[in-house]
Amino acid sequence: MQSSNVVEDDTQVEAEAAEPAPAPLIMLETPDDSGVCAVDGWCD
Amino acid sequence: MSGSVFGPAAEPIVIDVWSDVVCPFCYLGNAVLKEAVDQFPHGSAVQVRYHSFQLNPGFPVGEAVLADDYLAQQYGMPKAQIEASHAQLAARGAQSGLDYRFPATMMINTLDAHRMIHLAKAHDAEPAMVDRLFRAEFTDGLNLADHGVLADLAAELGLDRAEALKALETKAYEQDIRADLARARELGISGVPFFVFDNKRAVSGAQPIELFRQALDVTWQDRAASPA
Numbered sequence: 001m002q003s004s005n006v007v008e009d010d011t012q013v014e015a016e017a018a019e020p021a022p023a024p025l026i027m028l029e030t031p032d033d034s035g036v037c038a039v040d041g042w043c044d
Numbered sequence: 045m046s047g048s049v050f051g052p053a054a055e056p057i058v059i060d061v062w063s064d065v066v067c068p069f070c071y072l073g074n075a076v077l078k079e080a081v082d083q084f085p086h087g088s089a090v091q092v093r094y095h096s097f098q099l100n101p102g103f104p105v106g107e108a109v110l111a112d113d114y115l116a117q118q119y120g121m122p123k124a125q126i127e128a129s130h131a132q133l134a135a136r137g138a139q140s141g142l143d144y145r146f147p148a149t150m151m152i153n154t155l156d157a158h159r160m161i162h163l164a165k166a167h168d169a170e171p172a173m174v175d176r177l178f179r180a181e182f183t184d185g186l187n188l189a190d191h192g193v194l195a196d197l198a199a200e201l202g203l204d205r206a207e208a209l210k211a212l213e214t215k216a217y218e219q220d221i222r223a224d225l226a227r228a229r230e231l232g233i234s235g236v237p238f239f240v241f242d243n244k245r246a247v248s249g250a251q252p253i254e255l256f257r258q259a260l261d262v263t264w265q266d267r268a269a270s271p272a
Contacts (some may be wrong), residue, residue: 025246026245030249035250037067037237039268040099043068043129
């Protein structure tokens, strides 16, 4: 089923207000910090 | 006790994946995750769900430029450095059966591509759409800002082309995309790909297959150890 709401600004979607914080995730230790594209678009 | 269809593992292991269509590491991470699930003895009890993330939300909608030109301009990266980085990733991708063709890859605003993923999800074709969009971006060099291209890809997967075009024209699935972004913010996700196993353990980045196998094994053990 599709949501049908329409927004005026089509350049980007802002995140809605956050709900109560969930339990912290347990991060698996990685060999290094590479293999990620950051939110600023930089990939390393 | 190990999980059985009657025990704590009766519900699938859910892997929530945040990724963006223009993220080269997301293409690789998705492929490696699939390999890990294929190798996992309980792979049939794994459900992968995809969530929207935008690396360049401010990029003009409808426009497209060569990604290499964008990188060079945005970050001042010398062409040689870009090519070296691409060669390294292409070699890793080839090991997972991926054919990166970076010189033809386009930078776009991926909002409309995410609409297609949500459309596909509504028709139980989400993984196929994610795969197809990655291949379109990184192998085929298609312009995923073009509504006609996106609708063609939807039709290729057996979805209704007219429905896809309507979803694009009416800016559908905005609420779903907002929810994905909000959840990412709650979880503190600042880069992709990002994988969450059973809402408990997480892997950041396109990591080696061994790490995904470890995540699956530990998550399965969590299930077995939890009360029925």
